[in-house]
Amino acid sequence: MSRDLRTFLAEQSAAVWELPRGLSRRYELTALQHALDARGEYPVLLARDTLGADGARSAIPVVTNLTASRVLTAAALGLPDHRCTAEWFARRSAGGIDPQVLARDAAPVQEVVLTGDAADLGRIPALTQHELEPGPYLTAAHATTFDPDTGVDNTAIQRCWLRTARRMSWFPYPASHNARNLRKFHGRGEPCPVAFWIGHHPAVLMGTQAKLRYPQSHWRAAGGVLGEPLRLVPSITHGERIMVPADAEIVIEGWAPSGVLAADGPFGEYTGFLGPQTPAPVCDVACITMRSDAIYHDYGSGLTDMLVPDNMAMEGKLYELVKSVAPSLRNVHVPASGRRFHAWLQLAEPVRGEARDALVAALAYRRTKWVVAVDDDIDIFSAAALDWAIATRVQWSRDAIVIDDLSGSSLDPSLPAGASTASKMGVDATLPPAAAPGAPRPVPPVTTVPADAATRAGALRDGADAAGWPRF
Amino acid sequence: MQYSVHSVETDKYAGNTTWAACPACQLWFPVSARMLEPAAPPACCPGCHREFSVKESRR
Known part of the structure; x- marks a missing residue:
């Protein structure tokens, strides 16, 4: 059937x-x-x-x-x-x-x-x-x-x-x-x-x-x-x-x-x-x-209801566009909270310049207005993870690209009267690559706890008595 | 500096919306700039559906 x-x-x-x-x-x-x-x-x-x-x-x-x-x-x-x-x-x-x-x-x-x-x-x-x-x-x-x-x-x-x-x-x-x-x-x-x-x-x-x-x-x-x-x-x-x-x-x-x-x-x-x-x-x-x-x-x-399917289709279009110039692209998210204007790109170990290539390719798509590229340790479906990447991996004068007069949506309420093009921004929120394979990246290490301690902590929380669980 | 500025008109405080008011029921509603062009059709009040010329309405 x-x-x-x-x-x-x-x-x-x-x-x-x-x-x-x-x-x-x-x-x-x-x-x-x-x-x-x-x-x-x-x-x-x-x-x-x-x-x-x-x-x-x-x-x-x-x-x-x-x-x-x-x-x-x-x-x-x-x-x-x-x-x-x-x-x-x-x-x-x-x-x-x-x-x-x-x-x-x-x-x-x-x-x-x-x-x-x-x-x-x-x-x-x-x-x-x-x-x-x-x-x-x-x-x-x-x-x-x-x-x-x-x-x-x-x-x-x-x-x-x-x-x-x-x-x-x-x-x-x-x-x-x-x-x-x-x-x-x-x-x-x-x-x-x-x-x-x-x-x-x-x-x-x-x-x-x-x-x-x-x-x-x-x-x-x-x-x-x-x-x-x-x-x-x-x-x-x-x-x-x-x-x-x-x-x-x-x-x-x-x-x-x-x-x-x-x-x-x-x-x-x-x-x-x-x-x-x-x-x-x-x-x-x-x-x-x-x-x-x-x-x-x-x-x-x-x-x-309307944003979800349209944005999921947009993710496919952006994947196709960006992948052709940035082979390190792993995933794309167009969040409903950004309407159709925002897109998050996840890259796996991009080479020098590749994140910016990806940003420019994605911004060329009429619907996008703000695009952020992050590494593959960032969950692009987590607003908190994206916020952390932007907060800790970006120097605006170095990592932000603003391009005016690209095609945009005339329905964007922030456009000036009569404007037919939009001002767009890409942000490279990736970390610099390691100098050599296997070497650490030239940035401080992220805070972590040992895996076995994390496992024990998870089990401790899962086993806690729900009835007596603190309110806050 | 890695960014380019600015050929887009950036007067944030000018806004971007033309409003029309229905001469019959006084309802205000937004209209596009194309509704001001000579070949535009008459505006249609979304409340009472009266047709009128945007140029003759308040905005």
């Missing part, structure tokens, strides 16, 4: 919190995600009979917080340890597995086909997540377009505001490959064909977030991450020009007309700030397809 959202939910049923019925999709579910994030708790949330802004119930259940946990998201990839993602993701997404094309009558996502007035966006239980957002948004819609020059498709998560029954605005970030495809169609005065698919196994969601070249299809990468061919089916409206995952939950197909822009937003972004209202293309809906018992997937925008 092919893996999809529902096989994942069944496998991980112990991680799912089925919520009381009747929760509101306007703020209430998102407020719960904020509360859970603040507590460091990351269950998958399953909500049935949710209420829209008008109080109407939806028969389509909502799943959110699907990927808020790094541990659970790694498990979805088949990884026993979430700290092993970078190299694995780089290898699996680059290797890829060719997709498999199904006939339409074999595609679960086309069990229900709605056209004309029946293709009503009001059927979809989208959430209004944050104050000042103008209405319900699709937050886990994977927009698929294609390059009209080559026919090669592209997929990316891009938000959509459900404005009316048959029209939504859609915000492909200007630097995105979908925006490039859109501009090509509109440059010819043609509407851009597009399909948005929602809901799949987390490995597919992550595989389609692999950061690829242009034009390059994401279907092979998704199969590589999933570990089996991704099953595709021709879309109803666009046929084989736009294929969609056959095991998705919902697909919205339509056209983005040339010369039509609408004000979109404000919208809660990954930065934790609201992105401003801005002109965006629209999509006129031609067709909605779904499973007969469809589940709607929502990402909590700006919450760990």
